[in-house]
Amino acid sequence: AMVAARASDTGGKPQQVDVAVVGAGFAGLYLLHRLRKAGLNAVALEEADDVGGTWYWNRYPGARCDIQTIDYSYTFDPELEKAWTWSEKYATQPEILRYLGFVADRYDLRRDIRFKTKVKEATWDDASERWLITTSNGPAVSSRHYIMATGCLSAPKPPEIEGVGDFRGEIYFTGRWPHEGVNLAGKRVAVIGTGSSGIQSIPLIAEQAAHLTVFQRTPNFALPAHNGPAPADRLGLLQGDRAAYREQARQSMTGVPYPQQTVVSWQLSDAERRERFERAWAAGDLVHILTQLWADQGVDVDGNKIVQDLIREKIRAAVKDPETAAVLMPDDHPFGAKRPCLDTNYYATYNRPNVTLVNLRQEPIKAITASGIATGKRNIDVDVIVFATGFDAMTGAIKAVHPITGRSGKSLSDVWAHGPESYLGLTVAGFPNFFMITGPGSPSVLSNMAVSIEQHADWVVDRLAALRDQGFTTMEATDKAQAGWAQHMADCSMVTLHRLANTWYTGANVPGKAQGVMPYCGGVGPYRSICDEVVSRGMLGFKLT
Numbered sequence: 275a276m277v278a279a280r281a282s283d284t285g286g287k288p289q290q291v292d293v294a295v296v297g298a299g300f301a302g303l304y305l306l307h308r309l310r311k312a313g314l315n316a317v318a319l320e321e322a323d324d325v326g327g328t329w330y331w332n333r334y335p336g337a338r339c340d341i342q343t344i345d346y347s348y349t350f351d352p353e354l355e356k357a358w359t360w361s362e363k364y365a366t367q368p369e370i371l372r373y374l375g376f377v378a379d380r381y382d383l384r385r386d387i388r389f390k391t392k393v394k395e396a397t398w399d400d401a402s403e404r405w406l407i408t409t410s411n412g413p414a415v416s417s418r419h420y421i422m423a424t425g426c427l428s429a430p431k432p433p434e435i436e437g438v439g440d441f442r443g444e445i446y447f448t449g450r451w452p453h454e455g456v457n458l459a460g461k462r463v464a465v466i467g468t469g470s471s472g473i474q475s476i477p478l479i480a481e482q483a484a485h486l487t488v489f490q491r492t493p494n495f496a497l498p499a500h501n502g503p504a505p506a507d508r509l510g511l512l513q514g515d516r517a518a519y520r521e522q523a524r525q526s527m528t529g530v531p532y533p534q535q536t537v538v539s540w541q542l543s544d545a546e547r548r549e550r551f552e553r554a555w556a557a558g559d560l561v562h563i564l565t566q567l568w569a570d571q572g573v574d575v576d577g578n579k580i581v582q583d584l585i586r587e588k589i590r591a592a593v594k595d596p597e598t599a600a601v602l603m604p605d606d607h608p609f610g611a612k613r614p615c616l617d618t619n620y621y622a623t624y625n626r627p628n629v630t631l632v633n634l635r636q637e638p639i640k641a642i643t644a645s646g647i648a649t650g651k652r653n654i655d656v657d658v659i660v661f662a663t664g665f666d667a668m669t670g671a672i673k674a675v676h677p678i679t680g681r682s683g684k685s686l687s688d689v690w691a692h693g694p695e696s697y698l699g700l701t702v703a704g705f706p707n708f709f710m711i712t713g714p715g716s717p718s719v720l721s722n723m724a725v726s727i728e729q730h731a732d733w734v735v736d737r738l739a740a741l742r743d744q745g746f747t748t749m750e751a752t753d754k755a756q757a758g759w760a761q762h763m764a765d766c767s768m769v770t771l772h773r774l775a776n777t778w779y780t781g782a783n784v785p786g787k788a789q790g791v792m793p794y795c796g797g798v799g800p801y802r803s804i805c806d807e808v809v810s811r812g813m814l815g816f817k818l819t
């Protein structure tokens with residue numbers, strides 16, 4: 275009866291499909307394509323008025339990818355790869371958005387996407403073995419399967435600072451930047467936050483604004499992107515044997531085809547380490563510097579500290595004022611334990627006369643006032659405040675659909691009250707026929723997401739097709755399998771340094787959020803093998819009915 279009541283709230287009969295997908299970003303688009311090819315009829319529900327997801331919303335100045343674009347692309351269709359050429363090593367947001375639009379058109383995906391449609395609630399009905407999904411716009415959807423491709427960096431964090439409503443100037447969020455752009459000429463601008471979004475936008479905002487004040491709480495490691503054309507060596511590898519290059523990415527630790535480094539730091543002399551570091555610094559490649567220096571850099575604090583020291587040296591050299599340089603030097607987390615940033619002129623921006631850095635560790639923000647920002651020490655008047663304060667990552671967009679009600683009336687938020695639990699990062703016990711793409715428990719954000727998204731979507735669609743072909747109607751993770759996955763997740767994270775930093779990977783950036791390393795730390799290739807093994811062992815850990 276409850277289900278029927280909700281359907282009638284939308285004022286019409288629910289739309290009947292095999293599969294409901296939420297989101298039309300990188301993941302939702304590929305899912306639609308694969309579902310259609312598997313003969314399953316599907317609809318994607320998307321809050322925005324166009325495709326693109328991350329690349330639709332994040333239009334701030336300087337927005338780009340930080341995985342080389344030849345790697346950060348779909349790989350499912352060699353013809354698609356031939357039909358599109360990236361103009362740069364790291365494409366800009368407008369170019370990536372054009373690419374996703376191109377993909378949507380090429381595979382005629384838009385006809386199955388309902389735009390400007392936010393999903394509000396989802397309820398499993400045991401009797402009919404279907405999900406009922408209510409929306410902000412148009413009919414509800416009744417589906418056999420429910421896939422959340424809602425993104426792990428798609429729910430911006432609220433400002434969390436007192437007095438935002440009092441401010442008389444303009445306020446912007448990097449993750450919701452106005453489509454028409456913002457004219458900052460002649461204005462006094464504040465940027466709060468020095469994560470990837472802040473670090474990409476600060477140099478360009480500084481060029482436009484009369485004055486820029488950067489409010490930094492925790493300094494971050496940033497590396498020069500050295501953007502330009504795609505590097506000849508990487509392009510050569512790709513073009514030499516495209517299939518082998520893509521396969522190596524799928525089997526790699528990070529989703530980018532680099533070999534596993536085996537030499538450890540103490541087998542190298544100072545000079546050899548420096549030589550490796552300088553080569554990596556000059557390459558302008560996040561994955562290279564994170565994985566190719568020495569094997570212990572990501573697993574051992576001493577091996578890691580050597581990298582940190584070398585980067586701090588670079589910061590000291592780039593920033594003229596020694597006090598400012600000291601404030602910019604990260605000192606509270608291992609390199610790589612928090613997502614490092616790729617920058618263009620970031621540190622040099624602090625040499626400009628129109629840029630000031632405020633160290634919030636010494637003078638925390640007390641409040642936002644009518645005219646600007648008040649710290650413990652002073653009032654700083656500004657015309658514009660830019661929040662580059664990040665996202666309620668990995669679980670934010672999933673929990674925003676509330677409630678998601680599974681078997682026996684249990685809601686996902688309640689089940690996850692002490693932190694997200696899953697099996698393979700893709701499914702949750704008690705929630706039949708429910709799937710998450712790059713959710714907590716997936717390698718997602720510790721990888722080239724394009725590779726993880728394709729793997730997740732392929733695995734899920736193949737399972738749905740197999741289920742249908744074998745005459746089953748439901749699949750659900752067992753509690754035991756889920757507990758085993760939690761243990762395996764914890765074991766994997768113990769051998770990395772991620773647990774030693776307070777970051778959005780661990781939930782530490784959102785006040786009150788449950789703490790724990792959310793992404794799977796065991797690597798993309800090993801993760802893929804596990805997912806394949808689950809299938810080859812007769813859907814190990816799943817109940818099929």
Ligand code: FAD
Nearest residue numbers: 297299300301321327328339340341392393424425428723
């Ligand atoms: P998204 O692109 O986030 O799409 C999710 C969609 O779901 C959104 O369009 C959203 O509107 C919609 N949605 C969510 N909730 C609802 C709801 N309730 N109802 C209806 N619609 C809903 N990853 C990399 O691997 N390399 C990079 O270089 C890289 N750069 C990044 C740069 C930025 C600025 C950011 C923020 C992230 C970056 N990422 C990068 C991560 C990036 O999010 C992923 O690579 C990828 O784009 C995610 O695709 P997705 O489809 O899973 O999610």
Ligand code: N01
Nearest residue numbers: 338339340434467468469470471472491492613662663664
């Ligand atoms: O967000 P973040 P982001 N008062 O959470 C500060 C991807 N991405 O949007 O560290 C004051 O990293 C916060 O300080 P602290 C990428 O995966 C990629 O920049 O919590 N300050 C931090 O400095 C990335 O990791 C690209 O002390 C506050 C900053 O705001 C992820 O998205 C570009 C505050 C937030 O940094 C998120 O990046 C952009 C407060 N109340 C994003 N709250 C590429 O380059 C937060 N901060 C590809």
